[in-house]
Amino acid sequence: MGILHKIVVSTLPLIPRPIMRQLSSRYIAGETLEEALGRLQTLHDQGFGGVLDILGEDVEDEREARSVLEQYKLGAVALKERGFDCYVSVKPTHFGLRQSPELAFSLYDELLGHCASLGQTARVEMEDHGTTDATLNLFARLRAKHDNVGIVLQSRLFRTPRDIQRLPEAKINVRMVKGIYLEPESIAHTDAGPIRQAYIEQCKTLWAGGHYVAIASHDGGMAEELLSHIAAHGIGTDQYCFEVLLGVQEPLWQSWLSAGHPVRVYVPYGPDWRAYSQRRLRKNPQMLGHVTKGVLRSLVGK
Numbered sequence: 211m212g213i214l215h216k217i218v219v220s221t222l223p224l225i226p227r228p229i230m231r232q233l234s235s236r237y238i239a240g241e242t243l244e245e246a247l248g249r250l251q252t253l254h255d256q257g258f259g260g261v262l263d264i265l266g267e268d269v270e271d272e273r274e275a276r277s278v279l280e281q282y283k284l285g286a287v288a289l290k291e292r293g294f295d296c297y298v299s300v301k302p303t304h305f306g307l308r309q310s311p312e313l314a315f316s317l318y319d320e321l322l323g324h325c326a327s328l329g330q331t332a333r334v335e336m337e338d339h340g341t342t343d344a345t346l347n348l349f350a351r352l353r354a355k356h357d358n359v360g361i362v363l364q365s366r367l368f369r370t371p372r373d374i375q376r377l378p379e380a381k382i383n384v385r386m387v388k389g390i391y392l393e394p395e396s397i398a399h400t401d402a403g404p405i406r407q408a409y410i411e412q413c414k415t416l417w418a419g420g421h422y423v424a425i426a427s428h429d430g431g432m433a434e435e436l437l438s439h440i441a442a443h444g445i446g447t448d449q450y451c452f453e454v455l456l457g458v459q460e461p462l463w464q465s466w467l468s469a470g471h472p473v474r475v476y477v478p479y480g481p482d483w484r485a486y487s488q489r490r491l492r493k494n495p496q497m498l499g500h501v502t503k504g505v506l507r508s509l510v511g512k
């Protein structure tokens with residue numbers, strides 16, 4: 211990371227709301243469900259599947275977590291009504307995991323029952339390493355009761371090969387990611403090469419175990435390697451898809467779609483967009499250039 215990049219990253223929380231909102235519009239669908247459905251409609255018309263996410267994490271209390279559940283339930287109904295190939299994806303701490311694993315279990319349980327009645331699925335996302343054990347325990351309990359639930363695994367964590375071995379005995383829908391949280395080097399790979407290598411190995415292990423892998427990455431080179439493996443082993447579209455983030459590397463998703471691979475676009479929305487947008491912008495030096503210009507313009511009043 212260059213010095214200018216570092217300076218801009220450290221000032222992201224200070225950037226005025228209207229500028230951040232404008233820059234974020236590339237990565238988030240908007241603040242309302244209607245706006246998210248509009249984006250999903252455009253993607254659907256182009257042949258992309260979707261993943262619907264309500265922005266937010268670490269709720270304060272049970273009341274807030276229950277309100278998040280109600281919003282997800284409304285989202286699931288709207289997806290069904292519009293006929294989108296799209297599932298809902300929920301962060302465990304948005305359902306109160308840090309306060310109470312029991313609360314999180316009951317809310318996912320209710321959501322999954324609701325989704326099942328609509329013929330839909332949902333995914334438990336993965337957050338920082340402080341929540342990994344609780345999230346995997348939660349998932350194992352949910353999977354014992356519902357077959358319409360998937361999980362996320364992070365290739366940067368040393369523990370992931372063991373976690374794969376301990377997955378429930380069934381075909382599991384795993385979203386494989388590198389991991390957005392920068393974890394300590396005592397428990398995780400911290401360099402790009404080993405994270406990537408681990409990702410490839412872990413996907414191969416999952417396929418060998420009969421699981422489904424959502425390849426959630428924009429790493430084109432890594433995807434090429436995985437696609438060679440898919441072709442060589444006759445792995446069908448019942449065992450993989452690509453998942454990508456709204457606003458990130460669109461030409462890549464287009465090329466995968468044109469080549470006949472299923473691609474889902476992750477569409478986040480909600481009033482709590484600022485933290486998410488900062489994480490995305492931190493990873494994109496080109497966008498940070500626009501941020502710098504925007505901030506300078508706002509300072510000189512233009």
Ligand SMILES: Cc1cc2nc3c(=O)[nH]c(=O)nc-3n(C[C@H](O)[C@H](O)[C@H](O)COP(=O)(O)OP(=O)(O)OC[C@H]3O[C@@H](n4cnc5c(N)ncnc54)[C@H](O)[C@@H]3O)c2cc1C
Nearest residue numbers: 335336387388389390426427428429453454455476490494
């Ligand atoms: C659908 C989806 C769901 C996810 N869910 C989770 C989750 O539950 N838990 C979790 O820990 N992580 C999650 N992630 C994030 C993931 O862990 C990575 O942090 C993220 O995908 C970036 O890694 P990459 O594999 O794309 O590879 P990278 O090596 O980081 O990036 C590959 C290429 O894409 C470019 N790129 C990456 N991000 C951006 C960006 N914001 N703007 C512009 N270019 C960019 C890079 O510059 C590089 O050229 C998810 C990612 C996706 C796609």
